[in-house]
Amino acid sequence: DGSSFVDIENYLNANYKKPSEETFNMANGKNIILVSMESTQSFVINETVEGEEITPFLNDLIEDSYYFENFYHQTAQGKTSDSEFILDNSLYPLGRGAVFFTHGSNEYTATPKIIKEHGYYSSVLHANNKSFWNRDIMYDSLGYDHFFDIESYEVNDENSVGWGLKDKEFLEQSVDLMKTQPQPFYSKLITLTNHFPFELDEEDKMIDELTTRSRTLNRYIPTVRYQDEALKHFVQKLKDEGLYENSILVFYGDHYGISENHNVAMGEFLGREVTSFESVQLQRVPLIIHIPGVTDGDKSKVISDVSGQIDLKPTILHLLGIETKNDVHFGADLFSDKKVEFTVLRDGSFITDKYVYTKSTCYDKETGLEIEATNCEPYMEKATQELDYSDQIVYGDLLRFYNGTDYKEELEEAEVTE
Numbered sequence: 415d416g417s418s419f420v421d422i423e424n425y426l427n428a429n430y431k432k433p434s435e436e437t438f439n440m441a442n443g444k445n446i447i448l449v450s451m452e453s454t455q456s457f458v459i460n461e462t463v464e465g466e467e468i469t470p471f472l473n474d475l476i477e478d479s480y481y482f483e484n485f486y487h488q489t490a491q492g493k494t495s496d497s498e499f500i501l502d503n504s505l506y507p508l509g510r511g512a513v514f515f516t517h518g519s520n521e522y523t524a525t526p527k528i529i530k531e532h533g534y535y536s537s538v539l540h541a542n543n544k545s546f547w548n549r550d551i552m553y554d555s556l557g558y559d560h561f562f563d564i565e566s567y568e569v570n571d572e573n574s575v576g577w578g579l580k581d582k583e584f585l586e587q588s589v590d591l592m593k594t595q596p597q598p599f600y601s602k603l604i605t606l607t608n609h610f611p612f613e614l615d616e617e618d619k620m621i622d623e624l625t626t627r628s629r630t631l632n633r634y635i636p637t638v639r640y641q642d643e644a645l646k647h648f649v650q651k652l653k654d655e656g657l658y659e660n661s662i663l664v665f666y667g668d669h670y671g672i673s674e675n676h677n678v679a680m681g682e683f684l685g686r687e688v689t690s691f692e693s694v695q696l697q698r699v700p701l702i703i704h705i706p707g708v709t710d711g712d713k714s715k716v717i718s719d720v721s722g723q724i725d726l727k728p729t730i731l732h733l734l735g736i737e738t739k740n741d742v743h744f745g746a747d748l749f750s751d752k753k754v755e756f757t758v759l760r761d762g763s764f765i766t767d768k769y770v771y772t773k774s775t776c777y778d779k780e781t782g783l784e785i786e787a788t789n790c791e792p793y794m795e796k797a798t799q800e801l802d803y804s805d806q807i808v809y810g811d812l813l814r815f816y817n818g819t820d821y822k823e824e825l826e827e828a829e830v831t832e
C-alpha cells in the first residue's frame with residue numbers, strides 16, 4: 415500500500431529534536447574534519463593485548479573529547495559508501511546493493527550542500543580511484559566542492575600496502591591538501607590500511623598479531639594499531655600546520671571489520687560466546703568528537719546513550735548553529751536532551767536503552783538474555799516504518815520536491831506508492 419509524503423513529513427516532524435542550548439552553535443565557523451576509520455569497531459577501544467593498548471592514541475584523545483560508546487554503524491552492502499551516505503544525508507542506505515551506485519544521481523539535501531549556504535567549502539580526501547563506489551557521481555549529487563582522489567596523492571611501492579597508500583602517508587599528504595582549501599571547510603578523510611585482509615609491512619607492526627583460530631582477526635589488531643599511530647601523527651601535523659585550533663575533529667568507524675564468520679575466534683578473544691545479541695553489540699563503532707579548547711579535560715564526556723551514524727548530520731549542523739527543523743533527516747542531535755534512545759540497523763535489528771532486538775528475538779540489553787517478545791513489540795513497527803519511509807524517499811527521489819526550507823505543495827498531493 416502507499417503512503418503520502420505528508421505521512422513521511424508528519425513522521426519526521428514528530429521525530430525532530432530541539433538542539434541543546436549548550437552545544438548549539440558551539441563550533442560555529444570552525445572547520446569540520448571528519449575521519450572515516452576503516453573497519454574500526456568499538457571493541458578495540460581501551461582494550462589491551464598482553465598489556466599493550468590497541469589504540470593508545472584514540473584512548474588518550476577520548477580523554478579530551480565527547481566519546482559515544484554506544485554508537486552503531488548502520489551500513490549494509492555498500493560498506494564505506496553506505497556510511498558516507500548515512501552521515502551526509504541522515505537517510506538509511508538500501509537493504510540491497512549500494513545506494514551510491516543505484517541512486518547516485520538523485521537529488522539530495524546533504525550536509526555539504528546545506529553548509530555551502532553558510533560559507534563552507536567541502537571536500538572528500540581518499541587515495542583511491544574516483545569512480546570506486548561511484549563516488550565521483552555521488553559526491554556531485556551530495557554537493558561536494560572537490561574530491562581529492564588518488565590523482566592528488568603521491569603513491570609509490572614504498573608508501574603503499576594492501577589496498578594502496580598507507581594511512582600515515584595518506585593523512586600526512588592530506589593535511590597539505592587541506593591547507594590549500596578556503597576556510598571554513600568540511601572535509602571527510604577516508605582511511606584504508608585497516609581494510610580486509612589487513613596487510614601490513616613488518617616495519618609498521620607495533621603490536622603482535624593475536625593467536626586465535628582466525629587469521630583475519632589476528633591480523634586486524636596490528637592494522638588497527640597502525641591506524642591509531644597514523645592518526646596520532648595526523649593530529650600532530652594539524653597542530654604544526656595551524657589547522658588544529660580552528661577545527662573540530664569527528665572520528666568515526668565506518669562499519670565492522672570482523673564478520674560473523676569469525677564468531678568463534680572473536681568469542682575466544684572477548685572471553686564470552688558471540689551470540690546473536692553479542693553480534694549486534696559488536697556493530698558498535700567508535701565516535702569521537704573533539705573540539706579543541708572546549709572538550710579538554712573535565713569538559714570531556716563519555717556518552718552512553720544509544721545512537722547511530724544517522725544522528726551525525728543533525729548533530730554537526732547544530733554544532734555549527736544551523737537549524738534543522740525543516741530538513742529531512744531520520745537521526746537526531748546526539749546532544750539533545752530530548753533524543754530518544756532508539757537505533758535501527760539496516761537489517762531491521764534495533765537497540766533501545768533497555769532492549770536489543772535481532773533475528774526475531776528480544777534481548778535484555780543488560781544481561782544479554784532472551785526475554786519475552788512483548789518487551790520489544792512497541793518498537794517493532796517504528797523500526798520497520800522508519801526504514802520504509804527512508805526507502806520511499808530514495809526510491810522515489812523525493813528530495814527533488816523539497817526546496818530546502820519547506821516541502822513543495824505539489825508534493826503534498828502526490829501519492830507515493832511502492
Ligand code: GP9
Pocket residue numbers: 492493494495542546604606609
Ligand atoms: C575503498 C574504501 C574501502 O575506496 O572505501 O571500501 P569498503 O570495502 O570498506 O567499502
Ligand code: MN
Pocket residue numbers: 452453493494668669
Ligand atoms: Mn570501509
